[in-house]
Amino acid sequence: MTLGYCLGLAFVLFAIGAYGVMTRRHLVGMLISVEIMLNAANINFVSFSYFRPGDATAGPIFTAFVIAIAACEMAVALAIVISMYHRHKSLDIDSLEELHG
Amino acid sequence: MIADIGFYVIAAVIVLGALWAVTAKNILHAAMALITSFFGTAILYLQLSAEFVAVAQVLVYIGGVVIFVIFTILLTTRLGDRADIAPGMRKLLAFALSATLLGTFLHALVRSGVLTSSKQYADPHFASIERIGYRFLDTGTDGMLVPFEIISLLLLISVVGAIVIARKEEK
Numbered sequence: 001m002t003l004g005y006c007l008g009l010a011f012v013l014f015a016i017g018a019y020g021v022m023t024r025r026h027l028v029g030m031l032i033s034v035e036i037m038l039n040a041a042n043i044n045f046v047s048f049s050y051f052r053p054g055d056a057t058a059g060p061i062f063t064a065f066v067i068a069i070a071a072c073e074m075a076v077a078l079a080i081v082i083s084m085y086h087r088h089k090s091l092d093i094d095s096l097e098e099l100h101g
Numbered sequence: 102m103i104a105d106i107g108f109y110v111i112a113a114v115i116v117l118g119a120l121w122a123v124t125a126k127n128i129l130h131a132a133m134a135l136i137t138s139f140f141g142t143a144i145l146y147l148q149l150s151a152e153f154v155a156v157a158q159v160l161v162y163i164g165g166v167v168i169f170v171i172f173t174i175l176l177t178t179r180l181g182d183r184a185d186i187a188p189g190m191r192k193l194l195a196f197a198l199s200a201t202l203l204g205t206f207l208h209a210l211v212r213s214g215v216l217t218s219s220k221q222y223a224d225p226h227f228a229s230i231e232r233i234g235y236r237f238l239d240t241g242t243d244g245m246l247v248p249f250e251i252i253s254l255l256l257l258i259s260v261v262g263a264i265v266i267a268r269k270e271e272k
Contacts, residue, residue, distance in 0.1 A: 001104055001105055001108040001148065002215075002216070003215050004210060004215045004216035004217075005108065005112070005216075006145075006149075007210055007215065008207065008210060009112045009115065009116070009145075011203060011206035011207060011210065012116055012203065013115065013116065013119055013138075014202070014203075014206070015199045015200070015202050015203035015206070016116070016119045016120055016123055016199070017119070017123070018198070018199045018202055019123055019195050019196060019198075019199035020122070020123030020124075022191070022194075022195030022198065022199065023123070023191065023192050023195045024123070026128055028128055028132075028170060028173060028174055028177075029123075029128055029131060031170070032122055032123075032128075032131050032132065032135050032170065033122070033123055035135065035162075035166065036119045036122060036123070036135070036138065039138070039139065039142055039162075042142070042154070042158075043142065043145065046146055046149050046151050046154055046228075047149060049151075049223060049227065049228075050149040050150065050151065050222065050223050050227070051222065051223075053222070053223030053224070053227060055243070056223035056224070056227035056228070057227055057228065057232050057233060057236050058236075058243075059151075059228075060151045060153055060154045060227075060228040060233060061233060061236055061237065061245055063151075063154045063157075064153070064154065064157055064233070065248065065252060067154075067157050067158065067161050067162065068161075068252050068255075068256065069252070069255070070161075070162075070166065071161055071165060071166055071256070072255055072256055072259035073259075074166045074169060074170070075169070075259050075260060075262075075263040076259050076262055076263050076266065078169055078170065078173045078263070078267075079262070079263035079264070079266040079267035080266055081173055081177065082173060082176060082177065082267045083266050083267055085176075085177040086269060086270075091177060091178070
């Protein structure tokens, strides 16, 4: 277990999350993919602070901030999902064209 | 050596969970797969001796976010609904784009020489709850008191915002 392998794991997770964001047509599915990408970023922070300790405590603290902000984002995004469902009775992003120019 | 095998097993669990989460036909199964992936990540944090982050991961992500996602799925979709995945052409394009992204990342990783560099570890208590707690509430130059308070304000704002957005509109 070295820094390189942890970073490789994080990169693979990030690419999987990006693939999910591009292929999902369900709003909640897209949010799940975004969570996977944030998780990859967290793995990056923790593994850098473990293997390259300059100011090692700052890495986990930043991860805690990311987790808190992801929770905020999820709360607001799922509220938007519920409100969209009330309006359109559908969560297929191809049928949600209200914001098309 | 044991730690290495443990890392590979955990990495496989995380990656397979994430793959299942983005490809599952049923969106509820995707949320379940997300739990697997997050739990594996928590174990990885324990291996990297970041106990506080591991506990926060389990409490906030698995106990909070994923449960919230499952509630939203149950509120908005009929059980057994198929989550539509994009048609073949778009799927192929997305695969090509994310494979390119991964290739670029791995190329940069190999070129940076991180894979072969010598090991250097933080001391085992670098993420102990005591140290993180003192750092959070420290008012000195490298203290995190102001961001900590701003985060708590942000949490309050987003909770109020979520309630305002999600309630039914009155005619």
